[in-house]
Amino acid sequence: MKNNVTMRDIADKLGVSSVTVSKALNDKEGVGEELKLKIKALAEQMGYRYNAMAKSMKEGLSYNIGVIIPERFAGTEQSSFYLNVYKSITKILENKGYYGILNILSHSDEKQLNLPRIYNENKVDGFIILGQISKAYIQKIQEIDIPKVFLDFYDEHADIDSITTDNFYAAYELTNYLFRNGHQEIAYVGNLYSTSSIQDRFLGYYKSLLEHGRLLKQEFIINDRDEEGTYIDIKLPETLPTAFVCNCDQVAHNLVQKLNKAGYKVPEDCSVVGFDNDLYATITDPALTTVEVDIEQMATNSVNFILEKLKDKNKTFGRVLVKGKIIYRNSVQKL
Amino acid sequence: MKNNVTMRDIADKLGVSSVTVSKALNDKEGVGEELKLKIKALAEQMGYRYNAMAKSMKEGLSYNIGVIIPERFAGTEQSSFYLNVYKSITKILENKGYYGILNILSHSDEKQLNLPRIYNENKVDGFIILGQISKAYIQKIQEIDIPKVFLDFYDEHADIDSITTDNFYAAYELTNYLFRNGHQEIAYVGNLYSTSSIQDRFLGYYKSLLEHGRLLKQEFIINDRDEEGTYIDIKLPETLPTAFVCNCDQVAHNLVQKLNKAGYKVPEDCSVVGFDNDLYATITDPALTTVEVDIEQMATNSVNFILEKLKDKNKTFGRVLVKGKIIYRNSVQKL
DNA sequence: CTGAAAGCGCTTACAG
DNA sequence: CTGAAAGCGCTTACAG
Numbered sequence: 286m287k288n289n290v291t292m293r294d295i296a297d298k299l300g301v302s303s304v305t306v307s308k309a310l311n312d313k314e315g316v317g318e319e320l321k322l323k324i325k326a327l328a329e330q331m332g333y334r335y336n337a338m339a340k341s342m343k344e345g346l347s348y349n350i351g352v353i354i355p356e357r358f359a360g361t362e363q364s365s366f367y368l369n370v371y372k373s374i375t376k377i378l379e380n381k382g383y384y385g386i387l388n389i390l391s392h393s394d395e396k397q398l399n400l401p402r403i404y405n406e407n408k409v410d411g412f413i414i415l416g417q418i419s420k421a422y423i424q425k426i427q428e429i430d431i432p433k434v435f436l437d438f439y440d441e442h443a444d445i446d447s448i449t450t451d452n453f454y455a456a457y458e459l460t461n462y463l464f465r466n467g468h469q470e471i472a473y474v475g476n477l478y479s480t481s482s483i484q485d486r487f488l489g490y491y492k493s494l495l496e497h498g499r500l501l502k503q504e505f506i507i508n509d510r511d512e513e514g515t516y517i518d519i520k521l522p523e524t525l526p527t528a529f530v531c532n533c534d535q536v537a538h539n540l541v542q543k544l545n546k547a548g549y550k551v552p553e554d555c556s557v558v559g560f561d562n563d564l565y566a567t568i569t570d571p572a573l574t575t576v577e578v579d580i581e582q583m584a585t586n587s588v589n590f591i592l593e594k595l596k597d598k599n600k601t602f603g604r605v606l607v608k609g610k611i612i613y614r615n616s617v618q619k620l
Numbered sequence: 621m622k623n624n625v626t627m628r629d630i631a632d633k634l635g636v637s638s639v640t641v642s643k644a645l646n647d648k649e650g651v652g653e654e655l656k657l658k659i660k661a662l663a664e665q666m667g668y669r670y671n672a673m674a675k676s677m678k679e680g681l682s683y684n685i686g687v688i689i690p691e692r693f694a695g696t697e698q699s700s701f702y703l704n705v706y707k708s709i710t711k712i713l714e715n716k717g718y719y720g721i722l723n724i725l726s727h728s729d730e731k732q733l734n735l736p737r738i739y740n741e742n743k744v745d746g747f748i749i750l751g752q753i754s755k756a757y758i759q760k761i762q763e764i765d766i767p768k769v770f771l772d773f774y775d776e777h778a779d780i781d782s783i784t785t786d787n788f789y790a791a792y793e794l795t796n797y798l799f800r801n802g803h804q805e806i807a808y809v810g811n812l813y814s815t816s817s818i819q820d821r822f823l824g825y826y827k828s829l830l831e832h833g834r835l836l837k838q839e840f841i842i843n844d845r846d847e848e849g850t851y852i853d854i855k856l857p858e859t860l861p862t863a864f865v866c867n868c869d870q871v872a873h874n875l876v877q878k879l880n881k882a883g884y885k886v887p888e889d890c891s892v893v894g895f896d897n898d899l900y901a902t903i904t905d906p907a908l909t910t911v912e913v914d915i916e917q918m919a920t921n922s923v924n925f926i927l928e929k930l931k932d933k934n935k936t937f938g939r940v941l942v943k944g945k946i947i948y949r950n951s952v953q954k955l
Numbered sequence: 956c957t958g959a960a961a962g963c964g965c966t967t968a969c970a971g
Numbered sequence: 972c973t974g975a976a977a978g979c980g981c982t983t984a985c986a987g
Contacts, residue, residue: 289680289742334739334740334741334742335740335741335742336741336742337741337742337743338673338676338677338682338742338743339677341673342673342674342677345624347673349721359707365700365703368700368703368704368706368707369703371703371722372694372703372722372724375722375723375724376724379723379724379737384721384738384743385721385722386684386719386720386721387706387707387710387720387722388710388714389707389710389711389714402714403719404669405669405670406669406670406671406672407624407669407670407671407672407673408672408673408719564899568903
């Protein structure tokens with residue numbers, strides 16, 4: 286790109302030094318007001334574009350943040366949630382003069398503990414890891430020396446800063462709501478060993494059970510996916526509960542279809558609640574009572590945290606919870 | 621980042637020059653095999669990470685490609701399609717040593733013709749513009765001097781390279797399929813002035829009508845969205861056609877709901893076909909016969925084109941069409 | 956207020 | 972095979 290106009294070109298035309306041009310264009314002290322205006326005008330006229338790379342080079346800062354999403358969460362249909370979060374992150378970063386580079390972490394790279402190339406090439410100043418990664422990979426990530434934040438999951442053994450929805454409390458409140466509506470036999474749908482979110486939602490559900498003096502029945506913990514996270518056929522328990530707490534809307538949607546096929550109507554025969562308030566919540570018939578995740582707040586926090594950590598390496602935030610919001614719709618029947 | 625290890629650090633430890641280290645690490649000619657191995661081993665041991673910025677600085681190439689998505693297409697729910705395309709682009713770019721930086725073009729920046737900051741800061745070597753932008757913005761984009769490719773839309777007045785699904789032909793084939801199934805009264809749902817895709821799909825539908833000796837009825841062209849692209853309430857024509865060709869699955873989904881509410885069953889009373897084969901195609905009851913867009917192929921083309929143009933400024937590709945694939949499901953009744 | 960010098964970490968082109 | 976020099980386009984710190 287030899288044909289690009291640089292500060293020096295402007296300087297030469299005006300018979301000043303490039304230092305002065307730099308100061309003028311950056312509105313820094315040490316340039317006469319008149320000269321500054323002249324420089325800016327000429328820059329405009331010459332079609333000057335700032336070269337962020339040169340600054341980066343000097344500072345050793347790329348002004349890029351890497352956003353890592355494990356492949357399985359950026360898959361086909363389900364992808365929208367994390368990609369949407371990424372989109373929010375990008376917008377917020379841009380307002381702060383940073384850019385988000387998306388990195389899909391492939392299954393094989395995750396297994397072989399290969400760090401992303403954006404790290405190996407010094408392309409980013411920090412990482413936002415969006416979506417649960419393997420224990421081993423968490424450890425690998427922890428060893429690297431640039432700021433990082435976990436988003437939408439955490440690891441109890443790692444003291445990386447994390448931002449998650451308050452899954453525990455939201456599921457607790459949602460289950461309480463079912464009790465308030467007269468339900469006593471309540472099942473949970475989700476693989477307890479899949480992600481911290483699903484586990485915490487389960488524990489919130491369980492806390493509500495405990496507080497209402499109900500016993501936890503094994504047959505009321507219903508698996509929904511295999512170890513890879515692929516959805517499996519949901520098995521209805523022999524005796525139907527009066528309500529199901531599902532770990533996410535998509536699974537709730539599948540459950541409703543399953544129930545319909547088995548001849549049960551929702552919510553007349555059986556209530557169902559979900560989590561996420563995504564597309565599946567509204568396309569399900571009836572529309573699902575669910576928990577809305579505050580994507581904007583989560584994205585904002587993750588960006589703020591990473592930028593703070595960039596400024597101060599020792600800054601930590603710990604495990605930060607973002608409140609969810611229950612959305613009441615028509616999938617719950619008052620008994 | 622003073623604590624980063626550089627090629628010079630490695631060179632000093634080994635008593636060689638940084639030029640030699642550079643050659644060794646890049647597997648270039650001009651280093652003894654033995655020395656090369658020694659250098660590589662030491663680099664590994666010292667935790668050396670390549671600084672891509674320095675190379676970029678030297679070459680004037682960022683190895684970043686900007687992917688611009690207009691805000692209205694990256695909105696809330698509908699977002700998944702373009703974000704998914706972006707995801708594919710990112711993955712393909714990464715395999716070629718490039719990175720994709722997402723840029724959501726806001727309404728106001730589009731109106732005020734503000735070029736993205738990634739352009740003004742020389743952060744990217746080229747642009748993939750994903751989703752129709754205003755005429756004025758197209759012109760603005762055309763004036764800039766770096767390679768760009770339009771993805772999923774084109775402009776008849778601009779000679780920028782573009783990649784789109786073969787909307788015209790796919791809609792033509794889809795409508796032919798309806799005729800083959802005995803339909804004669806076929807309506808089209810979509811705003812003809814909204815995007816080139818919707819318009820071309822309409823024209824494909826019309827071509828099929830012409831070939832089957834049918835007249836185009838104005839009341840069978842049904843609007844689905846306003847100028848901003850927001851969906852409006854669909855008005856059913858006074859006399860119902862036997863089939864509807866919808867410009868996208870989401871609108872087809874809305875239409876089916878509308879028909880159901882009006883007491884019509886699909887496909888018994890009326891057939892409906894969509895376009896895109898997205899989530900809405902399968903959640904609609906009955907599942908929609910539709911056209912699958914080849915995201916992977918479109919993403920691959922856009923990346924290949926932009927990289928070719930990076931190598932050779934004068935290379936052009938013109939308007940490239942990617943074949944769609946009709947997916948047959950249960951929303952069409954044989955008459 | 957203005958600018959000469961040095962440096963960020965590489966690579967290219969050339970000389971030995 | 973090996974390396975000294977110059978340069979990519981800025982900015983910082985210092986001197987005038």
